[in-house]
Amino acid sequence: MSAPDGPRLLAVSDLHVRHAENREIADALVLGHPGDWLIVAGDVDERIDSVITTLAALRSRFAVVLWVPGNHELWTRAKNARAEDPDSREQLAGVARYDELVRRCREIDVRTPEDDYPVWEGAGGPVVVAPLFVPYDYSFLPAGTSTPEEGLAAAHAAGVVCTDEYLLHPDPYPSRPAWSADRVATTRARLDAIDPALPTVLVNHWPLVRTPCDVLWYPEFALWCGTTATADWHLRYRARAVVHGHLHIPRTVVVNEVPFVEVSLGYPREWRRHSERLGSHFPDELPRTVLGS
DSSP: OOOSOOOEEEEEEEOTTTSSSHHHHHTTOOOOTOOOOEEEEEOSSSHHHHHHHHHHHHHSSEEEEEEEOOTTTGTTTTTTOOSSSSOOOOOOOOHHHHHHHHHHHHHTTOOOOSSSOOOOOOOSSSSSEEEEEOOOOOEEEEOOSSSHHHHHHHHHHOOOOOTTHHOOOOOOOSSHHHHHHHHHHHHHHHHTSTTSOOOOOOOOOSOSSGGGGGGGGSSSEEEEEOOOTTTHHHHHEEEEEEEEEESSSOOOEETTTTTEEEEEOOOOOHHHHHHHHOOOSOOOOEEEEEOOO
């Protein structure tokens, strides 16, 4: 493959590096141009140290790295435990866990949703690249339901229940929807402050519209995939593109002429099936190009 003519805005998500095959792929992600930026749209790993180690390695190879949290980074397997996990940081939950990830990212010069939004000046620019942390609130309802309570009941009846229900704690908020509502409000205020003359690339682990969820094998899982509160953000904030992960269905869906680019790697059993169909041992087109060529 020939070297790119200029810097590119690249993206990947759902590296899940606890799997050896995925860690090998993460280690092989390299820039093609010295000015390449890399977006990492969540679900690097479940342990804080592993997330930071992976991001630090990527930062050593790319000009700029931007990270947003996924649900796996926010999982707490041993909340308030002592004997189970000697590393007290891994016991952090909710906001405290997110804050620790942000603090550690800043130590390695990785941009987070809490930092100033950088401006991409390469091909397609200038564009404000906005890493966001806006989780779900159970408002992506499955067919036949009209409230989150009905949706969750349907999901439990179908046996489709996200592990977040057991491991993603919203502390100190009383619920995940309450945490999501606060993140929507604070994030919207920051996006409103962007120079209205500039377009954006919006980055969130969970899709900002429901459309990418329409092809889910288990439609009930959409409950854990976003919030309807962000449904117009791609228009309101002049998005050239929206980057997300989470679904493990890498593709581009166009909504109101805006590309929503799902950039996930996913679990080995998932990407391996696709790669084998292409006669390859590794996923193709990783990382994926958002702007540039």
